Amino acid sequence: MSALVLAGVLLVAPAPHQPAHYDLSALPPYRPQQQAIGVVYEPGWRWSEHVGAKTGAQLCEVEHICYVLSGRSGLRMRDGTEKVLSAGDVFAVPAGHDSWVIGREPYVSLHLMGASDYGAQHRGR
Numbered sequence: 001m002s003a004l005v006l007a008g009v010l011l012v013a014p015a016p017h018q019p020a021h022y023d024l025s026a027l028p029p030y031r032p033q034q035q036a037i038g039v040v041y042e043p044g045w046r047w048s049e050h051v052g053a054k055t056g057a058q059l060c061e062v063e064h065i066c067y068v069l070s071g072r073s074g075l076r077m078r079d080g081t082e083k084v085l086s087a088g089d090v091f092a093v094p095a096g097h098d099s100w101v102i103g104r105e106p107y108v109s110l111h112l113m114g115a116s117d118y119g120a121q122h123r124g125r
Contacts, residue, residue, distance in 0.1 A: 038069070041107045046100035061095040064111055071107035074100045085109075 047060050059078060068089045075083045078096035085091055092113075101107045 038108065038110050041071075041073070041101050041109075043101050043104050043106065045107075046098070048098045052098075059096050059098055063093065063095050063113070065092045065113035066090070066109045066111050069108040069110060071105045072102040073107045073109070074102050 048058060052058055052060070066085075068085050068087050068091075070087050072084060072086045075085060075091075075093060076098045077094075083091075084102065
């Protein structure tokens, strides 16, 4: 088991096995009892190109609550609204969005909600 304290909350996850690798991203293996996962997206990664194109989806249809550990990401909602996320941001994003890494630094976030749905929809593709 591994543990992380974030904003006074203890997050516990089983010991990881091999992470799942997708083009320009790495997701740790998901287990149903796991409540949070840390995800690393490399420069150049874009959801619609590296995940959606493989599944036929134009937008991510999973709701997330995340904490940004490092890097920057762009976020565009179905209605065209855009936001830039950076280290220290905590955000909730509803289903129906695209995201991408901004700049040359990897974007690292901790998914506090939506990890199980994202894992179920996108792993092993």
